[in-house]
Amino acid sequence: LVRRLIEEGDHVLVYLDRRRRWLVRVTKGAKLHTHEGVVDIGGTLGQPFGIRVDSTLGATFYALKPISIDFLMKAERRTQVVYPKDLGLIAVKTGVSPGATVVEVGTGSGVLTGFLANLVRPDGHVYSYEARPEFLAVARRNLEKLGLADYVTLVGRDAKEGLEPRDADAGIIDVGDPWLLVKPISAALVAGAVVAAISPTMNQVEKLVVELSEEGYVDVESLEVIVRGLEARPGMTRPAMRMIGHTAYLTFARKTASAKE
Numbered sequence: 001l002v003r004r005l006i007e008e009g010d011h012v013l014v015y016l017d018r019r020r021r022w023l024v025r026v027t028k029g030a031k032l033h034t035h036e037g038v039v040d041i042g043g044t045l046g047q048p049f050g051i052r053v054d055s056t057l058g059a060t061f062y063a064l065k066p067i068s069i070d071f072l073m074k075a076e077r078r079t080q081v082v083y084p085k086d087l088g089l090i091a092v093k094t095g096v097s098p099g100a101t102v103v104e105v106g107t108g109s110g111v112l113t114g115f116l117a118n119l120v121r122p123d124g125h126v127y128s129y130e131a132r133p134e135f136l137a138v139a140r141r142n143l144e145k146l147g148l149a150d151y152v153t154l155v156g157r158d159a160k161e162g163l164e165p166r167d168a169d170a171g172i173i174d175v176g177d178p179w180l181l182v183k184p185i186s187a188a189l190v191a192g193a194v195v196a197a198i199s200p201t202m203n204q205v206e207k208l209v210v211e212l213s214e215e216g217y218v219d220v221e222s223l224e225v226i227v228r229g230l231e232a233r234p235g236m237t238r239p240a241m242r243m244i245g246h247t248a249y250l251t252f253a254r255k256t257a258s259a260k261e
């Protein structure tokens, strides 16, 4: 059993239950104040991740090792962001993996950017375009906190003016008028590259798929990810009463060698 020990400066996910969890940086003497009592975070130094820590009121907490989605879900949000259920399918359908070059339009808060940066590192790179400086600053802060800034070039510009990379393996579009970004992003992609677009409404999807087909893309597919949780208990397991409502429709397409440049 490989047990990595918690060191000064590490983050731990302080877990109480499914709804209550905190991402905390571990330093000597650090304490977390909660409604269930005070948790001695500093006391986890030198202990293995996963260690149980009881609060001053006797509640049971665990200092878990955070994974990338824990950081992404705690990121500062100033725009609509892409949610885990959609992130997963974007990863599968674009095939973005270590070493890939990705170009993205609509950095927003940088949640998807951070997810992609984590997939392409250590040798790949994400070029992300954001027209509004205030959102670019939020995304920059988030990426720095995640330790992912080295894998991302943030460009503060309207992507309709053109995109720099010429050899990207995947293109991501998360803006209100995605059909207007197909031509600019196409020029940044190698033939065979996959485009993924995130669109909250169906009329955006309709305009986008028409434009993708006109530009010579194939394998055009639009879908929505619907996730239903289970409340699992011996003898009483059933679907959860509540579900995440609508987030966005996802559209994927592949650039052909005959696609217009």
Ligand SMILES: C[S@@+](CC[C@H](N)C(=O)[O-])C[C@H]1O[C@@H](n2cnc3c(N)ncnc32)[C@H](O)[C@@H]1O
Binding pocket: 079, 080, 081, 082, 105, 106, 107, 108, 109, 110, 111, 112, 113, 129, 130, 131, 132, 135, 157, 158, 159, 160, 174, 175, 176
């Ligand atoms: C929905 S947000 C993106 C959220 C992001 N995917 C995330 O997970 O945090 C869309 C962003 O696209 C930006 N945007 C819209 N049109 C743009 C364009 N033509 N060029 C660059 N950025 C654009 C908006 O300013 C906005 O911040």
